[in-house]
Amino acid sequence: MNQVKPEVKITLDRERTLKFDMNAMVDFETISGKNVLKMNWQSMSITDIRSLLWACLHGEDKSLTLESAGTILSLSTLGELTAKLQEAINAAMPAKKADADPLEKPSGTG
Numbered sequence: 001m002n003q004v005k006p007e008v009k010i011t012l013d014r015e016r017t018l019k020f021d022m023n024a025m026v027d028f029e030t031i032s033g034k035n036v037l038k039m040n041w042q043s044m045s046i047t048d049i050r051s052l053l054w055a056c057l058h059g060e061d062k063s064l065t066l067e068s069a070g071t072i073l074s075l076s077t078l079g080e081l082t083a084k085l086q087e088a089i090n091a092a093m094p095a096k097k098a099d100a101d102p103l104e105k106p107s108g109t110g
Helices: 023-030 046-058 066-071 075-092
Strands: 008-009 017-021
Touching: 008 066, 008 075, 017 023, 023 046, 046 066, 046 075
Parallel strands: none
Antiparallel strands: 008 017
């Protein structure tokens, strides 16, 4: 069984690795009270983005605090950061089988 590596490299204050694993999901939900998988990216607040950034970096850097995650954020790189966060989340999602049709009936039935 192949292990999924939901990791994306990004340069902020230094090169860092965004890792969206189960721990990151739990950390984000604990801090924000929100489920990241149900969030609307267009309406995410800066607080949510900072919390998600922290959650995705915390596995790599246990000394990182929410406040220090906020210091490596900048408005000029916010677009790139949100794109990289989305990329990390997408990398963590299971791949769909291209040949599977959920509406197709099994052979021999019907």
